Amino acid sequence: MKRLKICAAALLAAGIFSAGAEETTVIGYNVLIGFNRAERIEEAAGWLREQNPDVILFQEIARQNSESFSRQAKLWNHHYGAVAKPWQDYSIGLSSKRPFEMLEIRTDGLHHGYILAKIDGVYYFSIHMSPFRYAVRIVEGGIYAKRIKPLIAAGEKVIMMGDFNNPSPYDAARANANAAALEVRRYERASHIENIRNGFFDFECIERLLRAGLEEVCFFWMKKNHYDPQTGIRIDYALVSRNLEDKVTFAIQDTRQRELFETISDHYPVILKIRDLHAPSNPSGESK
Secondary structure, three states: OHHHHHHHHHHHHHOOOOOOOOEEEEEEEEOHHHHHHOOOHHHHHHHHHHHOOOEEEEEEEOOOOHHHHHHHHHHHOOOEEEEOOOOOOOEEEEEEOOOOEEEEEEOOOOOOEEEEEEEOOEEEEEEEOOOOEHHHHHHHHHHHHHHHHHHHHOOOEEEEEEEOOOOOHHHHHHHHOOHHHHHHHHOOOOOOOEOOEOOEOOOHHHHHHHHHOEEEHHHHHHHHOOOOOOOOOOOEEEEEEOOOHHHEEEEEEOOOOHHHHHHHOOOOOEEEEEEOOOOOEOOOOOEO
């Protein structure tokens, strides 16, 4: 019994769990044109029910409008949903257990666009950057950053997740040492595709978000906890405002059920967990 108490105390000190703490789970998931063209909706919904997320930020919802998607979201026990481009493929989406305030849906000037919604005082961005050109992603990163900066300056809590179609700058050495990935991108022949710059990956689109006041928390959590998703190059991850960094209890690109995920999509889901997300903030913007 004494040993159990000591272990529990150690876990509390490490932040793995805390007595009475609220924990919010957010998932980011590119679901490959509507759950692999609707062929894997049941498998995806079953996995999502097991995770019991509070909010999901989707990419590639297909052929739904917000009303029909809200009905579909009941498959994973969510009752509220929205899509950016009704009845189209490759739409950004959001679903939630709780009602949300839709603040903005933007598609103009962006390859796919973004959704910005507010849920219980927290700002959620679901995004999907261009898959074809690094220069377009840089512009998109600037648009996102401009939208985020006033929220960060006001001390708001911000979560951005999605398919960035670009490696994280924290993975720069690993990405640019990945000869196979670079070789594929060097020989992308279509005139509208240019995903590398002077022979290497470019990171400015993500750097703009970091300079705006977000942090890419998956890299640090996975490194600290010795978790390697073994995906080659990560292009799906989670960014949070810096007043949430210390509250992150879990942040991974999840490959633990690789065989299942590979039947659902060509992307792996990202899972983010934050403790006391809805605790009040003090005037400096730091959560109490």
